[in-house]
Amino acid sequence: MQIPTIAPAKTELDYHHSFEAAASHHEGHPDHRLFGIFVFLFAEGMIFFGLFAAYLIYKATAPVWPPEGVERELLLPAINTAILVSSSFVINQGNAAIKKNNVKGLRFWLAATAIMGAIFLAGQAYEYSHLNYGLTTNLYASSFFVMTGFHGLHVCFGVLLIAAVLWRSLKPGHYSSTSHFGVEAAEIYWHFVDIIWIILFVLLYLL
Amino acid sequence: MNIPSSILTMLAGIVLTLISLWYGQNHSLLPEAASKEASDVDSLFNVMVTISTGLFLLVQAVLIISAIRFRRRKDDNTDGAPIHGNVPLEILWTAIPAVIILGISVYSFEIYNQMGGLDPMAAHEHGNMQIAHQMKGAAIAAPLPTSFEETAPTPPPQKQIALGIGASPEKQGKPADLLVNVTGLQYAWIFNYPESGVTSGELHLPLGKEVQLNITAPDVLHSLWLPEFRLKQDAIPGRNAELRFTANKIGEYPIVCAELCGSYHGAMRTRLIVETPEEFENWLASQKEMASKESLEEAIAINPAKMSAGEFLAPYVEKMGIDAAALAQLHSQHHHTTASN
């Protein structure tokens, strides 16, 4: 092989743009936190994806699903679902409020979201204590508890996050129409928890 | 596109090809092949070795030539030629590997199909599905499946997919000449011949007869490996898998457990003996005759030690933990077997 035969004219890349000093050097560093949260929630979602996939395999290989003896109650979970889903709209109102610099409105809507989240958790706890199966009864039961439990942890964390934002909003001027990252973070997280629940609900109660 | 094509390059190419072709046929890496399917796999391997040798030598040669020919000389502070790429060349070295792997894929597919890997009925026909339902916690206490000789297909507990190597295309739909139920348990293989009710710690097979092994395990994963037949299939608790093949060489071959199954996984070995059909019948008869508690106990407990030329296992047989309860159960079954015969 000989080198000169590799035609330099065929150069694939044009690297030679000399960039003029695009002196748009912003001091202080731009906020990448929102993007970071999306990236992180994607990873978080993949944990649930793993659990869902396992659940679907169990379902697909079982002759009867859910296994005999498992009664799936629908009313309470449906109410719970309605509460959680509507809370997503409620927290969005909070975000809209702060965009108009309405801190009072923000507090109101956030408090409402937190309460709805708490009701959801209470409903979940009630359901747990009234089921005719336990963690180790069968594959459905184990999946049910692990999946709803793991999701419940996320709801708990979401409520705490909202409470933290509420707490901070008490400090005058902490959030404003231009600076309210905490509110947005809490909202995105809450929507995430909500979306996961909808998938969970369909998988566990309807399929 | 100007591909370098001096005489030298061509000569080098020819030499490379010749070396690869030679090595592909003469690597003597593989153990003996004792079935037709094994020889098929070997020809596939030989082709892969040929291609690999060529690619491997090509890359090493370019590295060495670069290191020597393009080494920076003393006092030469210039840079190399500013070449950023060459599209035809890049297309070439994308296309060639693509063609090669396409070839290997198609060839592998063909061999796999010939072996019976795509037999859709695999593992369904003669299922002796057992669920390791009694097993809870300790593997040592795992009892043997309730029945070794049960061949009537019991409905699987789950919708199962076919596992293992089934009948080769021309034999599909026909039952195998001989059926053997194989159970892997910590740390021994147990072979049960349902048609004659014999249970043994060694696998005897008649020459030239197609055999179907139904493989399962009561405790943990094991893997039945027959190196001279190029066959392997995991023994999975709660699942049934099969291997179908025809031995075509008389001899004594190792049977190895290939899946980590506990401390003495390495000792879970026994023998496969391929003999003439007459010898095989004799062996079956003799087994039926002298089948007794003692001999079976020996077959299982001593077997790994016997296998290991050196007697390294002797001190461990005690600890090896074929549990007494499991053995007892095996024996009672065995009695039952002989009685019913």
Place this chain on the structure above:
Amino acid sequence: MTTQIQLQEGIKISSAIAETAQRKWQDYFSFNTDHKVIGIQYLVTSFIFYLIGGLLGTAVRTELATPDPDFVSPEVYNSLFTVHATIMIFLWIIPAGAGLANYLVPLMIGAKDMAFPRLNALAFWLIPISGILLLSSFFVGAPQAGWTSYPPLSLISGKAGEEIWILSILLLGTSSILGAVNFFVTIIKMRTPGMGFNQMPLFCWAMLATSALILTATPVLAAALIMLSFDLLTGTNFFNPAGGGDPIVYQHMFWFYSHPAVYIMILPFFGVLSEVIPVHARKPIFGYKALAYSSLAIAFLGLIVWAHHMFTSGTPGWLRMFFMIATMIIAVPTGIKIFSWLATMWGGKIQLTSAMQFAMGFISIFVLGGITGIMLASVPFDIHVHDTYFVVAHLHYVLFGGAVFGIYAALYHWFPKMTGRMLNEPWGSVHFILSYVGFNLTFLPMHILGIQGMPRRVAMYDPKFADLNMLCTIGSYLLAVSTLPFIVNVIWSWMYGSKAGDNPWKGLTLEWMTTSPPPIENFKTTPVLATGPYDYGSNKSDNQSDTTPHSKP
């Protein structure tokens, strides 16, 4: 080149700042948020774990010197290779890659730091914690189920050790995910103005692909381990056939992570090679775009081939065929990389520095590992060699010959940047030659062992394999010895090595445009690209200037 010279001068002015910016040794033991401190913390920590993992590997080889289980008991043997592999993968290769990326990515893209410095520090500190946790399992009976930890065996082979293993992997996975969030955001959002994706150094491309893989795959392992934990501790039966569970589901979930994990472990070092080779061959990288996009292609393909680890397990025939073909396709993008590197060297002015030696050694060894990978992908052959020493040989060829050689190449190349001092080159060559010979002596015979019939993960084996095993064991001792010149070299050079200057290799990527070691916020002014990262030999890079003595007549 003018802009670049300006930049250099800018730095000379700022050398006063650089002086005061010298790190104190205490910084390296604190929750420091400077990416350069964190990078070095990662590298040193993971190297210490490498020595521990290597010690365990040496113990494994010592046991295998003879066919009998005479050095340790079979239970302990199983713990040895389980912890060996866990440390090597989760506490050495993956954190070492993250450490290099931590040090280099912000410098290469001209950023002051990573996007989330505190998260970055947190991700690092999870590593020593979980490492110590894992090692502590030796006091209660270390895990014995292999690094794959397949149930049902993992459910019955020692609860405490297994649970510690699960917890430490969960922590390490978390660390890995947090790191990946950081890299992903940093690379996408924080490139210096004027650096488009196609002006980005290839190491950053590699880290982008790696991070995407980590974000997609690692969480699924977490899900599997959570379920395994429930089975272990609460008696659920997800993976336990005794209660109707399915151990194959675990295998799918495990390999859905652990196959991509092998690319998580190799892609960063593919990136390293793309940086090291053009600098030391004094020639532009050949086929930049192909190299950049092949990293993405490998990452994507890596996500859809996991079941090639389960060809003899609970997979039906058609599934085996699908995964066979998908797996083989990976040879194409990987081949593009190999050939592009070779073409970069061809016609260059190669300086056989230690970094270059390791880079060439990488290619030389990795090719064989990749080719045996393709053989393993072929189902009929894999059925024969699955779970044998052939696989052990393959995995060390790609992991040691690939990842570890890649780390060494990177360390020889960037040590001057990190410490301001040169490593000793002759001793570097000694290190390379010992490693190369020791490596092949240890792992080449394993191919034969596997094909001939020796299964993996055994403490006792058929005496007919004794001779080759003895050879492997001798090789492994040589390999262990080969690390000593490196350790001594690093410690000695860090303290007394000759001064490196800012750009000892005359590299063109941005990290060479600042002082060695770089000041706290990396660059005095926001760096501006004057050339592409690999424009060696072109008239654009004016070689007459005193910043680049490799002048062209």
